[in-house]
Amino acid sequence: xxxxxxxxxxxxxxxxxxxxxxxxxxxxxxxxxxxxxxxxxxxxxxxxxxxxxxxxxxxxxxxxxxxxxxxxxxxxxxxxxxxxxxxxxxxxxxxxxxxxxxxxxxxxxxxxxxxxxxxxxxxxxxxxxxxxxxxxxxxxxxxxxxxxxxxxxxxxxxxxxxxxxxxxxxxxxxxxxxxxxxxxxxxxxxxxxxxxxxxxxxxxxxxxxxxxxxxxxxxxxxxxxxxxxxxxxxxxxxxxxxxxxxxxxxxxxxxxxxxxxxxxxxxxxxxxxxxxxxxxxxxxxxxxxxxxxxxxxxxxxxxxxxxxxxxxxxxxxxxxxxxxxxxxxxxxxxxxxxxxxxxxxxxxxxxxxxxxxx
Numbered sequence: 433x434x435x436x437x438x439x440x441x442x443x444x445x446x447x448x449x450x451x452x453x454x455x456x457x458x459x460x461x462x463x464x465x466x467x468x469x470x471x472x473x474x475x476x477x478x479x480x481x482x483x484x485x486x487x488x489x490x491x492x493x494x495x496x497x498x499x500x501x502x503x504x505x506x507x508x509x510x511x512x513x514x515x516x517x518x519x520x521x522x523x524x525x526x527x528x529x530x531x532x533x534x535x536x537x538x539x540x541x542x543x544x545x546x547x548x549x550x551x552x553x554x555x556x557x558x559x560x561x562x563x564x565x566x567x568x569x570x571x572x573x574x575x576x577x578x579x580x581x582x583x584x585x586x587x588x589x590x591x592x593x594x595x596x597x598x599x600x601x602x603x604x605x606x607x608x609x610x611x612x613x614x615x616x617x618x619x620x621x622x623x624x625x626x627x628x629x630x631x632x633x634x635x636x637x638x639x640x641x642x643x644x645x646x647x648x649x650x651x652x653x654x655x656x657x658x659x660x661x662x663x664x665x666x667x668x669x670x671x672x673x674x675x676x677x678x679x680x681x682x683x684x685x686x687x688x689x690x691x692x693x694x695x696x697x698x699x700x701x702x703x704x705x706x707x708x709x710x711x712x713x714x715x716x717x718x719x720x721x722x723x724x725x726x727x728x729x730x731x732x733x734x735x736x737x738x739x740x741x742x743x744x745x746x747x748x749x750x751x752x753x754x755x756x757x758x759x760x761x762x763x764x765x766x767x768x769x770x771x772x773x774x775x776x777x778x779x780x781x782x783x784x785x786x787x788x789x790x
């Protein structure tokens with residue numbers, strides 16, 4: 433029997449490091465509240481894979497880790513990172529293998545101004561800034577091709593190859609156009625074809641080719657340098673922004689910072705064909721500077737849970753969670769220090785769960 437037929441979802445939970453271990457329980461709290469209200473349930477399975485695991489075993493996850501994750505309906509991830517473990521080890525030991533082995537080639541990151549949060553930009557009412565960054569998640573600038581030679585000498589150099597395939601470009605650009613059809617019918621392409629001579633002109637060509645299949649969608653494109661300026665000066669211009677792995681990564685951190693706090697930003701690593709489980713995580717990192725203090729903002733994790741519900745077909749529940757976030761913030765409820773309050777992680781999580789249950 434399928435998970436959707438049983439309305440019981442098998443979810444792999446990787447809380448990870450730092451504040452991941454604090455915000456994941458609040459995400460689960462809110463999801464459980466949504467399940468009770470809308471008539472479905474979860475079977476949670478926790479995997480203690482993290483930088484702490486690496487320090488103890490030399491591996492971020494066991495050799496058969498991907499096989500262990502494969503049967504699940506989705507993966508709910510907190511954050512990964514530790515001061516004693518280089519970021520490239522933690523990233524390439526856990527997140528990137530999952531994203532690539534499970535063909536999670538869409539990284540979807542919504543950016544929306546939430547009520548009650550003081551944004552970095554002024555003069556925009558809630559709802560005026562509402563767009564999505566669609567990031568290519570499997571190739572581009574984050575390839576494994578390259579190397580270093582003559583280490584430790586004056587002749588030392590490093591080479592990193594960027595990989596753009598027609599299949600990879602087409603599928604992420606097409607996903608962006610399909611998403612725009614359900615939103616504001618506007619797609620913006622992030623490029624840098626005036627300075628990067630081979631890959632970015634190729635990206636522009638594929639964007640133009642795919643756009644011909646969507647005559648109802650308005651398009652534009654900006655070089656990444658001016659596009660970052662427009663994110664700050666004109667964030668209301670955008671609906672769906674599509675970019676390569678590196679450009680999408682940068683823009684999807686800048687976007688939530690513009691509207692208030694990176695702590696509120698969610699993301700989904702999607703396998704649109706549903707051949708493998710997709711993974712849902714907040715954009716923020718493990719934040720070792722505040723880990724253990726109980727003051728981390730859980731909204732990014734909770735909102736990522738709403739994205740997971742939507743992916744699992746529980747649209748009404750996803751809408752309820754997103755409305756609960758708005759109600760908790762807009763109603764003068766508790767808020768964590770990053771958004772101007774004194775509440776704990778748990779207090780904000782409980783407030784949002786209570787709103788879901790109403």
